[in-house]
Amino acid sequence: MKNINPVDTNSWKSLKEHFYKIKDLHMKDLFFQDKDRFHKFSINFNNQILVDFSKNRITSDTILKLLMLAKEVDLSGAIHSMFNGEKINRTENRAVLHVALRNLSNTSITYDNKNVMIDVNNMLEKMKLFSKLIINGTWKGYTGKSITDIVNIGIGxxxxxxSMIVQALDAYRNHLKMHFVSNMDGSHISNVLKKINPETTLFLVVSKTFTTEETLINANTAKIWMNEYFHTNDFLDNHFIAISMNVKNVIDFGIKLDNIFTFWDWVGGRYSLWSSVGFSIVLSIGFSNFLLLLHGAHAMDQHYLNTDFSKNIPVLLALIGIWYNNFFLSETEAILPYDQNMRRFPAFLQQTNMESNGKNVDRNGCFVRWQTGPIIWGESGTNGQHAFYQLLHQGTKLVPCDFIASVCPNNHVLVNHHVQLLSHFFSQTQALAFGQFEINTENKCNNISSPTKDSLYAFPYKAFEGNKPSNSIFLYQINPYNLGALIALYEHKVFTQGVIFNIFSFDQWGVELGKKLAKTISCSLINKSQEIQYDSSTNGLINFYKSFS
Structure with a gap:
């Protein structure tokens, strides 16, 4: 990967000049001037996902200049470096090969002179075998009863x-009840333990290093809870499975080797759902549906790798995001899924994007002089409309939005709900783009022939400027294949932006300092007599806590 700062490229300078020329253009005019705009600025992926980016403050010239930026920073070379297993995560000296985890074409992918697909396929086979035993009831708990509940203990x-995928694919779930515990707050695991039976529960302890504090404290609480029920630790073989790279630490915890699912250092945590980390997904929707999830992601991988950038969905969405983040200085993006089961998708993308590209040092080791990763947030469907859409429509912030919906609902009984939901999906992007200045529009709906004094007074408050950008991502259905493709789309969008920002997207050193300080402060809290001097604020907070405890 080349280390080229985007602001030093000719295309960046050209984009700055272009921005001042078109920044005040209104989308109403862009659509009026080009009746074919939708067809020029939309892409159909395998007749399963339609991506419409026509409601953006861009012209064909904008796209050409953005594509030139991608060329100048050698995005193509960076993509091939990742797919070829080069160690592009340089601060940790690792490859970034989550694409290998869904490489169902089984082409050879070499890392450190070894075809990684051998280990990937072996682990997939183990997941298939174990999941079959657990789902069909052959796997028994310590007292001989079949498993009914799965508790996934992990974080990040x-x-x-x-957890996002299990929830999103609720329509595909089997009889097993799935629970997820992540927060160190004791309320999280306590609330789950109240719902389950020790004799029929299987715990999945998921930690790449098996040193993650939040995960281990929850795992030990679960272990103690089980021990208090059985009065022995002999239950571990029947009720605990670990997913980790650190086999020694897992065995020291008490989990036997056969119950350990491994993965590799080239699998980044936020890209690990495709690996054995996704075993909870397999147990929830079955192995065949998990394979469809991988197939969808693999199809998007091939699209990203082989499609010209002018028709490449992740590349174009990434470039449009940079256009807003760095030229309009919007700094934020809203993810708005019109599907209740997709309500955790914004939170999932927060980590994917913000932990990857929330960096202020470039690949040369210098502080950046441009905006890097945006703030990602959002909420599902019409819930968001009654919460923060007011700001989207009439606030002073420019918030580019991704609207996500499906043609076919997974709830086939209440189809009329879906029709009404889609009417909001369509209308919100229309309202954001084109606004409303006509005071008679509302009056006509109410059969009022002329505006009243009160309606004239309210006019400025009911005016919508419009010109608010959005992408519409319209899936045929929220199914395993399409969800896999959608997730991979966003993964590649994030990688594309990281390449152009000239940062390392696959480390996360920013999360370490707080953890390090917490260990020291923890000693101060446990040892009441220990007095360690921090800053006056931290001392004051700790002393307030100690005064009660």
Whole structure:
């Protein structure tokens, strides 16, 4: 990967000049001037996902200049470096090969002179075997009863991806009840333990290093809870499975080797749901549906790798995001899924994007002089409309939005709900783009022939400027294949932006300082007599706590 700062490229300078020329253009005019705009600025992926980016403050010239930026920073070379297993995560000297985890074409992918697909396929086979035993009831608990509940204990990438997918694919779930515990707050695991039976529960302890504090404190609480029920630790073989790279630490915890699912250092935490970290997904929707999830992601991988950038969905969405983040200085993006089961998708993308590209040092080791990763947030469907859409429509912030919906609902009984939901999906992007200045529009709906004094007074408050950008991502259905493709789309969008920002997207050193300080402060809290001097604020907070405890 080349280390080229985007602001030093000719295309960046050209984009700055272009921005001042078109920044005040209104989308109403862009659509009026080009009746074919939708067809020029939309892409159909395998007749399963339609991506409409026509409601953006861009012209064909904008796209050409953005594509030139991608060329100048050698995005193509960076993509091939990742797919070829080069160690592009340089601060940790690792490859970034989550694409290998869904490489169902089984083409050879070499890392450190070894075809990684051998280990990937072996682990997939183990997941298939174990999941079959657990789902069909052959796997028994310590007292001989079949498993009814699965508790996934993990945090970050060991929780967000699997829990999001299990929820999103609720229509595909089997009889097993799935629970996810991530927070160190004792309320989280306590609330789950109240719902389950020790004799029929299987715990999945998921930690890449098996040193993650939040995961281990919850795992030990679960272990103690089980021990208090059985009065022995002999239950571990029947009720605990570990997913980790650190086999020694897992065995020291008490989990036997056969119950350990491994993965590799080239699997980043927030990209690990495709690996054995996704075992909870397999147990929830079955192995065949998990394979469809991988197939969808693999199809998007091939699209990203082989499609010209001018028709490449992740590349174009990434470039449009940079256009707003760095030229309009919007700094934020809203993810708005019109599907209640997709309500955790914004939180999942927060980690995917913000932990990857929330960096202020470039690949040369210098502080950046441009905006890097945006703030990602959002909420599902019409819930968001009654919460923060007011700001989207009439606030002073420019918030580019991704609207996500499906043609076919997974709830086939209440189809009329879906029709009404889609009417909001369509109308919100229309309202954001084109606004409303006509005071008679509302009056006509109410059969009022002329505006009243009160309606004239309210006019400025009911005016919508419009010109608010959005992408519409319209899936045929929220199914395993399409969800896999959608997640991979966003993964590649994030990688594309990281390449252009000239940062390392696959480390996360920013999360370490707080953890380090917490260990020291923890000693101060446990040892009441120990007095360690921090800053006056931290001392004051600790002393307030100690005064009660």
């Amino acid at each position: 990438g060991s929780d967000l991806g699997p």
